[in-house]
Each structure stands twice: as C-alpha cells, then as structure tokens.
Amino acid sequence: MKKQTMHEFMNITKALADATRVRTLLSLRDGELCVCQITELFGLAPSTVSKHLSILFQAGLVESRKEGRWIYYQLPGKTAPPVIREALDWVIRVNATAPDAIEDSERLSLILKENPADLCKRQCQK
Amino acid sequence: MKKQTMHEFMNITKALADATRVRTLLSLRDGELCVCQITELFGLAPSTVSKHLSILFQAGLVESRKEGRWIYYQLPGKTAPPVIREALDWVIRVNATAPDAIEDSERLSLILKENPADLCKRQCQK
DNA sequence: CTCTCATATCGTTATTTGGCGAAATGAAGA
C-alpha cells in the first residue's frame, strides 16, 4: 500500500467536486469513450471537455489510450491504487440510480450507435 | 436505502474538496470538538471555521450538539446514510498516515489538555 | 433584565475555477 499524502488525496476530491467530471466517470462505467463522444454527450466545447479529462487524469481517476487519431479514456484497471478504486466504486454505486445519470446513460446509448468519425467531424467543426 | 440525487452527492464531494474541511473530519475521528478548539487547531478566524462546519453539516458529514455556551461537532453516528459512512471511512482510512494529519493530531492532543474555557476566551478576543 | 461570550451571518476582497474561442500540437491520410 502506497503512502498517501493529503495533497494527492485533495487532487482526487477536487476532481470529484464537479458534476461534469462525476458524470464523465459514470459514463465510462461500461467502457472507454473518445473525447468527441463525451463532448457530444455533454454539449460542451471540446476544449472544456479536454480540460476536465486532464483533471481526472492527473488525479488518477481515468486512463487514456491512443488509437489512430482518437484518444480513448477509460476507468483505471486493477493496477490502480486502492484509494482510486474505492473512490470510483463509491461514486458509481451511489449514483447508479440518480436521474441525471440515467438520462446521460440513455443519451449515451444513442451516441454509441452513431459512427464515431461522423461524430468527431461534427464536434470539431463547431 | 434512500434514493440519492446527484445534487446531494455533489454537496458531499464539494464539502470534501477543501483541505481544511478534510482535516476537520480527521480531527473529529477520536471524538467531538467545539468550534473554538477547531479554530485553535487550524489558526483560522472563528467565522471561517464556522463557515466550514456549516458546509460539512449541510452535506451531512458532521452533526452538532449544544452544551452550555459551546457547540460541539462530531462525526455522524449509525443513523447516517451509507453514502456518508462510506465517504467518511474512505477519507479517514486513506489519510490515517498522511503527514499533515499526524501533525494535526499531535497539535490537537496539546489543545485537548487545555481548559476549553480559556481556549474559547483566547479565540473569541482575536 | 442586562451583560457576556460562543457561534453564526453578512459584506468585502483575493483567488480559484469552469466556460469558450483561437491558436498550437502532432499524428494519419493524400
């Protein structure tokens, strides 16, 4: 078990203190998403979503993977430290039945039916 | 299990997104403290500490009890909803060995040796 | 009742943070 400073811990709690970032984590529950899919889901500017993802990444709450031109974000695997796994389990379990989360989930399932390439083009032209 | 909105959940994460408030929760680990003891511990203005406690209270992360002129704050008991207990367990377990928390703990043990009445007088005259 | 005193509320100020659009980056395609 890694020794944890309070400063690192505060990076996690600050990352969790924004609704868009919490909704992002919940949306990654069922698998990875690329930036433009998340952008479409929340209706925010790509730069804004990128900033949120960077904050989640620095806190250790998401990992990223590059494939072609896209960058996919996902929840961390089993290598993640316990503090991270516990936080994610808590966030996901508590909000599993929250109306906002269910709405996001429904919109996400529509987005996943679209061709990612079309989605990205639409997002990046805004 | 109570139905949980994301808004209520964000009250909790926002309350946890400040180092002073996290340190306050850790300091209450071993029992209740009155406002002036917490004020002394952190070297902040009484009004600032009061505000922090109010934010923790509204999130459900602390309870309060009035005795004479003092108001004692403590961690919630078994009646607290699971989301709160899980959050507190996580916060306390992860930071148990954090240097900042240990420092606070040492300073707190000195404060607990003092007469509370003297402490309050000193704080409130600042 | 009046005074004291612990705490809470209010008003202000400085800092932080979330949002956007424009420009930079950097890898894949032509």
Add this chain to the structure above:
DNA sequence: TCTTCATTTCGCCAAATAACGATATGAGAG
C-alpha cells in the same frame, strides 16, 4: 510533403469560493 483533423494549450471572462473583520444572534451568567 502538405493537408486534414482530433485533441490540447492558451488567453480571456464570468461565476464560485475561501478568507477576514464587523455585526447579529441568542443562550447562560450576574
């Protein structure tokens, strides 16, 4: 090579927040 395009970084603005001191509150003490 030159272009395209997904993402990131930068600069700016508006809103939120933490800090303080001053004032308000309200429950004991005298």
